[in-house]
Amino acid sequence: MPDAAWGLRFWLRFSLAGAALLVLVPLLNRGVAPDSPFALPDYLVPLFGKYLCYAILALSLDLIWGYAGILSLGHGAFFALGGYCMGMYLMRQIGTRGVYGNPVLPDFMVFLNWKELPWFWWGFDHFAWAAAMVLLVPGVFAFVFGWLAFRSRVTGVYLSIITQAMTYALWLAFFRNDMGFGGNNGLTDFKDILGWDVHLPSTRIGLYLASALGLGLAYLVCRYITRSKLGRVLMALRDAESRVRFLGYSTTNAKLLVFTVSAVLAGLAGALYVPQVGIINPSEFSTGNSIEIAIWVSVGGRGTLVGAIVGAVLVNLAKTWLTGAFPELWLFVLGGLFVLTTLAFPQGIVGLFRRLPRRRAREAAAPPVAAEEQA
Amino acid sequence: MSDALLYLNGVTVSFDGFKALNDLSLIVEDGELRTIIGPNGAGKTTMMDVVTGKTRPDSGEVFFRGTADLTRLDETAIANLGIGRKFQRPTVFENLGVFENLELALAGSRSTWHSLFARLDSAGRDRIAATLERIGLAERARLPAGALSHGQKQWLEIGMLLIHDRSLLLLDEPVAGMTDRETEETAALILDLARDRTIVVVEHDMAFVRSLGAKVTVLHEGAVLAEGSVEQVQNHPRVIDVYLGR
Numbered sequence: 001m002p003d004a005a006w007g008l009r010f011w012l013r014f015s016l017a018g019a020a021l022l023v024l025v026p027l028l029n030r031g032v033a034p035d036s037p038f039a040l041p042d043y044l045v046p047l048f049g050k051y052l053c054y055a056i057l058a059l060s061l062d063l064i065w066g067y068a069g070i071l072s073l074g075h076g077a078f079f080a081l082g083g084y085c086m087g088m089y090l091m092r093q094i095g096t097r098g099v100y101g102n103p104v105l106p107d108f109m110v111f112l113n114w115k116e117l118p119w120f121w122w123g124f125d126h127f128a129w130a131a132a133m134v135l136l137v138p139g140v141f142a143f144v145f146g147w148l149a150f151r152s153r154v155t156g157v158y159l160s161i162i163t164q165a166m167t168y169a170l171w172l173a174f175f176r177n178d179m180g181f182g183g184n185n186g187l188t189d190f191k192d193i194l195g196w197d198v199h200l201p202s203t204r205i206g207l208y209l210a211s212a213l214g215l216g217l218a219y220l221v222c223r224y225i226t227r228s229k230l231g232r233v234l235m236a237l238r239d240a241e242s243r244v245r246f247l248g249y250s251t252t253n254a255k256l257l258v259f260t261v262s263a264v265l266a267g268l269a270g271a272l273y274v275p276q277v278g279i280i281n282p283s284e285f286s287t288g289n290s291i292e293i294a295i296w297v298s299v300g301g302r303g304t305l306v307g308a309i310v311g312a313v314l315v316n317l318a319k320t321w322l323t324g325a326f327p328e329l330w331l332f333v334l335g336g337l338f339v340l341t342t343l344a345f346p347q348g349i350v351g352l353f354r355r356l357p358r359r360r361a362r363e364a365a366a367p368p369v370a371a372e373e374q375a
Numbered sequence: 376m377s378d379a380l381l382y383l384n385g386v387t388v389s390f391d392g393f394k395a396l397n398d399l400s401l402i403v404e405d406g407e408l409r410t411i412i413g414p415n416g417a418g419k420t421t422m423m424d425v426v427t428g429k430t431r432p433d434s435g436e437v438f439f440r441g442t443a444d445l446t447r448l449d450e451t452a453i454a455n456l457g458i459g460r461k462f463q464r465p466t467v468f469e470n471l472g473v474f475e476n477l478e479l480a481l482a483g484s485r486s487t488w489h490s491l492f493a494r495l496d497s498a499g500r501d502r503i504a505a506t507l508e509r510i511g512l513a514e515r516a517r518l519p520a521g522a523l524s525h526g527q528k529q530w531l532e533i534g535m536l537l538i539h540d541r542s543l544l545l546l547d548e549p550v551a552g553m554t555d556r557e558t559e560e561t562a563a564l565i566l567d568l569a570r571d572r573t574i575v576v577v578e579h580d581m582a583f584v585r586s587l588g589a590k591v592t593v594l595h596e597g598a599v600l601a602e603g604s605v606e607q608v609q610n611h612p613r614v615i616d617v618y619l620g621r
Binding site: 225228229230232233235236238239240242243244245246247248249250251253254256257 | 427429449450451454455459460462466467468469470471475478479480485486487488490491492493495535539
């Protein structure tokens, strides 16, 4: 039964979806004449790349919220930490091209009259170091935070509240110039990534492709975990945690592992996001950002991996359009969406589509119906 | 200390001044089948909470096999010593299938890391199939456990204890909400199980207690009131006074 999760049918669908993501955008952007109605203008490429990063972020939240029942309202913090690590690398790549032309110190440090690079900026001129930190910083942070929270059996709404407090605290901290991360302005004015100019259309296509690959990888990781025995332990503890303990499983360890993996994925999303939007600043830590992620997941369909991706992309498409067309309406729409999904279709968009074939199956009256949920 | 399987001595638990257990001492020998009765609030469930690590006693000692100090271990560690528990309200994992419920309960490594890479082998599959037969749920293996009737959930939960190879089972009101027929079948199942493990049953249903025919401990206000065979206990004047008489 668990083997069906990795059958031919799955790989076929996965490859098709992956190929569509990898081929469509570059093709419409580069392969079609610019005056064709199908042409994708250059400025839209990083926008799509951004959606894919949000989709990774949504997956990471769905992994712990949808499957383990842990509603983290601080996942924006892990995303931002990953983003800052990437931003630090991009800052170091500026070199002497900054306003002050200092080969080592980023502009904001020169401006603050700092004489030398703080120790925590060491190594960020190397991509490999930065890439490792992108995963390690959110991971270690989540591990320590999770260890303290889960060991003390903080659950439910209390955990949601302390994760909000965590991201709020980081928000305040990163605002301070003394922190050494550019304060209010954050890190921006990037030039190159791995030697390629971040503003070039070809680099943007490359970043888009990296995001698509990142999404595919994140999806496979999440699918592996949720379809493993650990995935069933998580779903069991979501419904009856103390019962799982009496079966001899350490729910603390299970939650800690999945919380850490989730934070690492969120950090990866942030790192892919920053070079595409060209800036990382403390607003990424804002409490509202983290709540928005939960809305994407619930709109798409909590507890289904595809749902998280669909929700992130659709809600952000709507956001892009509405904040342009009717900027004052957006927050009402967002709030309305959340209320509507919770009340009217708690299984989200994906659940809405799944109900149809399942009902048909029930009418065909062939019990027992397999309770296997697809992801 | 003794070489009893389960040894409680002078255990006291109080909640806001109310003594749920009041200097309770209880010994369960290896291989024994024991029923525990008592009116509501006598401390039966609290006693199970103490043994399984859910509640820490304010004072007193609790030992398993004479060496493991249960007052210092958490639920997970105690479960891994071989103490299983069935709750009063059936708690199965409603969103998982009947088969998956048994898979999680199947004896084997409980480490998180192991769970991430575990594969169900054919021996495990066979054990699950055999257990499904034994608890009469083979036809319903693919159903979500939430779709089972109340009695079936109780049986599934017993099945989960069965498949886990515990040396001590604590059953909290295993026949609550069962029909007479289901109650009889459960009694037969428990007697069958009791042949190769120690079982402590907490129950209200006197007919069921009689059908088990085991040594009975009567709890009252957090302490042992009487102990003996069903007949001895039923004729005990104080027991009649506080419990059976009413």
